[in-house]
Amino acid sequence: MDVIIKIDRVTKRFGGLVALNKVSFNIYKGEILGVIGPNGAGKTTLFNCITGVYSPDDGRIYFNGVDITGMPPHKITQLGIVKTHQIVKPFNEFTVLENAMIGALFGKRAGKISKEEAREIALKNLKLVGLAEKKDELAIGLTLHEKKFLELARVLSAEPDVILLDEALAGLNPKEVEESLDIIKMINKDLGKTIVMVEHVMHAVMNIAERIVVLHFGQLLAEGTPKEVAEMPEVITAYLGDKDLALKFVRR
Amino acid sequence: MVNVKEYLERPTFVLIILVLVAIALAKLLRLETTDYLITIMFFIGIAMSLNLIMGFAGYVSFGHTVFLGISGYIFALIVYYNVWLAEMLDTLFGIPIFLVAIVAGGVSALVAFLVGVPVLKLRGAFFAIATIGLDFAALYIVKAFIPIINPEFFGAQIILPAYALAYKNNVFVAMYITFALVLITNYVVRRSRFGMGLLAISEDEDAAEALGVPTRKYKLLAFALSAFFTGMLGAIFGLNAGGVDENLFNLAHTIDMIVMIVIGGIGTVMGPLVGSIIYFILYDTLLVTYPEFNLVILGSIVAVLVLFAPRGIIGIIRGKTIRGKRLRDIIE
Numbered sequence: 001m002d003v004i005i006k007i008d009r010v011t012k013r014f015g016g017l018v019a020l021n022k023v024s025f026n027i028y029k030g031e032i033l034g035v036i037g038p039n040g041a042g043k044t045t046l047f048n049c050i051t052g053v054y055s056p057d058d059g060r061i062y063f064n065g066v067d068i069t070g071m072p073p074h075k076i077t078q079l080g081i082v083k084t085h086q087i088v089k090p091f092n093e094f095t096v097l098e099n100a101m102i103g104a105l106f107g108k109r110a111g112k113i114s115k116e117e118a119r120e121i122a123l124k125n126l127k128l129v130g131l132a133e134k135k136d137e138l139a140i141g142l143t144l145h146e147k148k149f150l151e152l153a154r155v156l157s158a159e160p161d162v163i164l165l166d167e168a169l170a171g172l173n174p175k176e177v178e179e180s181l182d183i184i185k186m187i188n189k190d191l192g193k194t195i196v197m198v199e200h201v202m203h204a205v206m207n208i209a210e211r212i213v214v215l216h217f218g219q220l221l222a223e224g225t226p227k228e229v230a231e232m233p234e235v236i237t238a239y240l241g242d243k244d245l246a247l248k249f250v251r252r
Numbered sequence: 253m254v255n256v257k258e259y260l261e262r263p264t265f266v267l268i269i270l271v272l273v274a275i276a277l278a279k280l281l282r283l284e285t286t287d288y289l290i291t292i293m294f295f296i297g298i299a300m301s302l303n304l305i306m307g308f309a310g311y312v313s314f315g316h317t318v319f320l321g322i323s324g325y326i327f328a329l330i331v332y333y334n335v336w337l338a339e340m341l342d343t344l345f346g347i348p349i350f351l352v353a354i355v356a357g358g359v360s361a362l363v364a365f366l367v368g369v370p371v372l373k374l375r376g377a378f379f380a381i382a383t384i385g386l387d388f389a390a391l392y393i394v395k396a397f398i399p400i401i402n403p404e405f406f407g408a409q410i411i412l413p414a415y416a417l418a419y420k421n422n423v424f425v426a427m428y429i430t431f432a433l434v435l436i437t438n439y440v441v442r443r444s445r446f447g448m449g450l451l452a453i454s455e456d457e458d459a460a461e462a463l464g465v466p467t468r469k470y471k472l473l474a475f476a477l478s479a480f481f482t483g484m485l486g487a488i489f490g491l492n493a494g495g496v497d498e499n500l501f502n503l504a505h506t507i508d509m510i511v512m513i514v515i516g517g518i519g520t521v522m523g524p525l526v527g528s529i530i531y532f533i534l535y536d537t538l539l540v541t542y543p544e545f546n547l548v549i550l551g552s553i554v555a556v557l558v559l560f561a562p563r564g565i566i567g568i569i570r571g572k573t574i575r576g577k578r579l580r581d582i583i584e
Contacts, residue, residue, distance in 0.1 A: 053462070072461070077463060077464035078464050082463070083462065085458075089458065091452055091455035091456060091460075094451070094452070094455065101448070103464075105449075106465045115445070158464055
C-alpha cells in the first residue's frame with residue numbers, strides 16, 4: 001500500500017501541556033483510518049497539525065512525499081487534504097449551494113474552474129449527501145444532521161484526496177449515524193478518497209475503519225486492525241474499559 | 253459576448269446605472285450646483301469604498317478617515333510643490349486631477365497594506381479598536397510634522413494656491429469617474445470568486461481558510477482596495493475644498509460611512525448604495541430644517557433601524573419572494 005500521509009515524530013505543546021508527543025504513523029492511500037482515544041488525548045490537535053491550523057513544535061508531516069509542515073491551511077486544502085469541523089461551521093447567510101460552491105472554487109482546482117463548473121460540482125456533491133432539494137435554502141435553517149452533511153458536501157466539492165472527519169457522527173441519532181456511515185463508505189469505495197476519522201461512536205468506527213490508531217495523553221498507544229486494537233490490554237484500560245463489549249462492536 | 257438583457261434583469265446593476273445617469277443629468281440640466289453633486293458623490297463613494305472591506309469581509313474599520321487624510325495631504329503637497337502640475341489641473345477635462353488622485357490613493361493603499369499585515373490579524377472588536385488607534389496616531393503625526401515641512405502650513409493646514417484651484421467642472425469630472433469606478437468595482441467584486449471568498453470570511457473565517465480561501469491575502473487586498481478608493485475621493489474632495497486641514501481625520505467621517513452601510517444592509521452592493529443615498533438626503537434635509545437637532549433626530553432613526561432591522565433595509569426585504577423568486581437572489 002502507498003503511504004499518502006506520513007506523520008513523523010510530531011510534537012505540539014501548549015504552554016506546559018504536551019498535546020502531542022513524538023507521534024509517528026502512516027496513513028495509506030484509499031483506507032479508512034479511525035483515530036480514537038479519551039478526551040484530551042490529542043486527536044483534534046493532530047488533525048489541526050495535519051491541516052495546518054497549528055504548526056507542530058517538532059517533527060514533520062509529509063503528504064505524497066511533500067513536506068507540508070507549517071504550511072497555511074488554505075495551501076494544504078488546495079494540495080488535497082480537507083477536514084470537517086467537530087462543531088459545524090456553515091456559512092449561515094449563504095445558500096446550501098453557495099456553501100458547497102466555496103469548496104469547489106477554492107479547493108484543489110482553485111482558480112482553474114469557472115463559477116458554472118463550481119456550481120455543477122457543488123450540485124453533484126449535494127445530490128450525493130441528499131441535500132440537492134434544499135440547495136436554495138439558507139444554511140442557517142438546516143438541522144444539525146443536515147449541517148453535518150453540508151460540511152461533507154462542501155469538503156467533497158474541494159475535490160480532496162484525503163478527508164479528515166472530526167467527530168462527524170457526534171450528536172446524531174442511530175438512524176442518522178447509519179445514513180452517514182453509508183455515505184462515508186461510498187465516498188471511500190466509489191470516489192476513492194482516503195478517510196481519516198476521529199470518532200467516539202465506538203460501534204461505528206470499529207465497524208467501518210480498516211485500521212485504528214489509539215492516542216492517549218498525546219502519545220501513540222496502539223495501531224492495528226479494529227480486532228487487534230480491541231484486544232490490546234493497554235487500550236482496554238486506557239479507553240475501551242471492557243474487552244467483551246469492544247469485541248462485540250467489532251463483530252457487528 | 254455581453255448579454256444586455258441579462259444585465260437589465262439585475263436590479264443592482266440597473267440601480268448603479270440609474271445613479272450615474274441621474275448625477276450626469278443633474279449636472280447637465282443644472283438642477284443643483286456642482287458643489288452639491290460633488291458632495292453627494294463623495295459621501296456615497298466613501299461608504300461604497302468602505303463596503304469593500306466592511307460589507308464583504310465583515311471587518312469594521314474605524315480608521316478609514318486615515319486614508320481620506322493621507323491622500324488629501326499627499327494630493328495637496330504634490331500640487332503645492334509642483335507649480336507646473338498645479339497649473340495643468342485645470343486642463344484636459346479633469347484627467348490630470350484624476351491621475352494625481354490615483355497617486356494619492358496609491359499611497360493610502362500602500363499604507364493600508366503595511367498596517368494591514370499586523371492589524372488584520374485581529375478580529376471583531378479588536379480590529380475596530382486598533383483602527384481607531386490608527387486614526388489618532390495618524391492625526392497626531394500629521395499635526396506634528398506638517399508644520400515642520402513648511403511654516404506656511406500653520407496648524408497643519410494646507411491652503412492650495414489660487415492657480416491650483418481647478419474649474420469646478422473639471423473637479424466634477426474627476427470625481428464622477430472615481431465615483432463610477434467605486435460603484436463598478438463593488439458590483440464586479442460582489443459577483444466574483446474574490447467576493448465570494450470575502451463573504452465567506454465574514455461568515456466564518458476559520459471555515460473559509462479550511463476550505464482553501466487565502467484569507468490573509470484576500471483581507472489585505474480588500475483593505476488596500478478600499479483604502480485606495482477612499483483616498484482618491486479624499487484627495488479630490490480636498491481639492492474641491494481648496495485645501496486640507498486636520499478635520500479630514502475626524503472620526504465622524506468614519507461613523508458616517510459605517511452608518512450608511514448599516515442602514516442599507518451589510519454584505520450587499522445595493523444596500524449601502526440605497527443606505528447612503530437615504531442617509532445623505534436625511535442628513536441634508538434635517539440640517540436645513542432642524543439645524544440644532546439634526547444629529548439627534550438622525551441618531552434616533554439609526555438606532556431604531558439597527559434595533560429592528562440589524563441587516564438594514566435590504567435585510568428586511570431579502571427574505572421576501574416575488575413571483576416565486578427570492579428577493580435575495582434577485583438583488584445580489
